[in-house]
Amino acid sequence: MKHRSSAKPTSSRFNGVRIPIIAVLLALLLAFLTPSTSRLAIEQPDVGYGAFLSERSNASLVDDMGFDWLVWNLQWSLAEHPKGNYHWQGLDELLAAAESMGLKVILRVDSAPDWARSGPEGAPPDDMADLGNFMYALASHAVGKVAGYVVWNEPNLPMYWGGSPNAGEYVQMLQAVYPRIKDADPDAAVVTAGMATIGGPGGALCGLAGSLAATQTTPYTQELYASGAKNDLDFICGIYRQGGKPYFDALGSHPYGFAYEPQRDPSTVGGLAFRRVEQQRAIMENRNDGDKQIWVIEFGWILDPGAGCHGWGDWPTRTWQIVSRQKQADYLVGAYLYAQNRWPWMGVMALFNMDFATVYWYDKCEPVRWYSIAYRENHLDPFNSPIVYRKAYYALQGMVKALEGGPQVRLPVVLQNQE
Numbered sequence: 001m002k003h004r005s006s007a008k009p010t011s012s013r014f015n016g017v018r019i020p021i022i023a024v025l026l027a028l029l030l031a032f033l034t035p036s037t038s039r040l041a042i043e044q045p046d047v048g049y050g051a052f053l054s055e056r057s058n059a060s061l062v063d064d065m066g067f068d069w070l071v072w073n074l075q076w077s078l079a080e081h082p083k084g085n086y087h088w089q090g091l092d093e094l095l096a097a098a099e100s101m102g103l104k105v106i107l108r109v110d111s112a113p114d115w116a117r118s119g120p121e122g123a124p125p126d127d128m129a130d131l132g133n134f135m136y137a138l139a140s141h142a143v144g145k146v147a148g149y150v151v152w153n154e155p156n157l158p159m160y161w162g163g164s165p166n167a168g169e170y171v172q173m174l175q176a177v178y179p180r181i182k183d184a185d186p187d188a189a190v191v192t193a194g195m196a197t198i199g200g201p202g203g204a205l206c207g208l209a210g211s212l213a214a215t216q217t218t219p220y221t222q223e224l225y226a227s228g229a230k231n232d233l234d235f236i237c238g239i240y241r242q243g244g245k246p247y248f249d250a251l252g253s254h255p256y257g258f259a260y261e262p263q264r265d266p267s268t269v270g271g272l273a274f275r276r277v278e279q280q281r282a283i284m285e286n287r288n289d290g291d292k293q294i295w296v297i298e299f300g301w302i303l304d305p306g307a308g309c310h311g312w313g314d315w316p317t318r319t320w321q322i323v324s325r326q327k328q329a330d331y332l333v334g335a336y337l338y339a340q341n342r343w344p345w346m347g348v349m350a351l352f353n354m355d356f357a358t359v360y361w362y363d364k365c366e367p368v369r370w371y372s373i374a375y376r377e378n379h380l381d382p383f384n385s386p387i388v389y390r391k392a393y394y395a396l397q398g399m400v401k402a403l404e405g406g407p408q409v410r411l412p413v414v415l416q417n418q419e
Contacts, residue, residue, distance in 0.1 A: 048348035056094035063101040066400030075111040108150035123162020128176035139184035148189035156235040158228040167238025174247035194254035195232035199271035202233030207286040218270035262335035293347035309365035329395035
């Protein structure tokens, strides 16, 4: 039986998750919990556990795994065209499915329609009031059914800001959106976009000491800087310095683990680690905003797509991040336990991703497919290719059951000997 939570952005969001196999359970408890940890301590309702979903009909995968939250991307460009004409069918199907299973929904809204922007695809609207109007219509339509709205995606990357990212401009977006959402649904949380983890030192203008910021800049980070990306710590600092503090209820984060275990000190790997979120948190506290939570909208570890994909798209910059299926499973479980027992300020954590490898609209080599914990052998023929789960799915499902005292989840034989 799953735990349920009445999520509010300033309170505990959800009861803890549970581990799969007995040996893994014992090892992780020893590694991530204090020596005096009891079952009661494990079950403290600190963190909400969720997954990022691509296909709305796959909401049952989240429910069957024992998680209570899902994140779904609502593209403004598909939901309002032409201006003032709204299309809610897909959203309504998702919300109905989630409600029937008792799942809490977070919507990330991005992708300005052509009529709203003069910039390239990914650019923000020319008039932020247009987004504010859309968010009012959306929150009015879905009142009481959406727990939180994430405003845009990774605005510290040029591809998601139509050019040069600018924290001041992003604050203007928050200022346009926040009051409109609250007018329509005061109980819904407004969450900032999760910033892309760029790595490197940052946040000095917000008092982030050298001991907290990364002390090195890796070649990967240098490549991102060369592309026009802005340091995630500096961008978050910029939100505060530009007056954004009153216009969000929780800070969004994308603390990917890259190639490293979840407990890795980010200062030892140029800031490219899951615990980068601790450095982001330090900025919040230095700006007297410690009463708010952080909500992780994306995090995960990527698998090997095979040598045939290593030259595809941006894979040449990603191959160093590849982990085995076993490590993906262990690291995801470890990340939830680490947060559960170390971070009282953490609200929701949504892994990226549940099912992007099950849908037909992503190329076989598309990196998002290789973060996925569920897939199809032939994603182009979904009717004849059933959904298959990777090790991480069973590990997370078992994590829920083990801490609830339920039956052990056993890996299918075919997966038991995989690395």
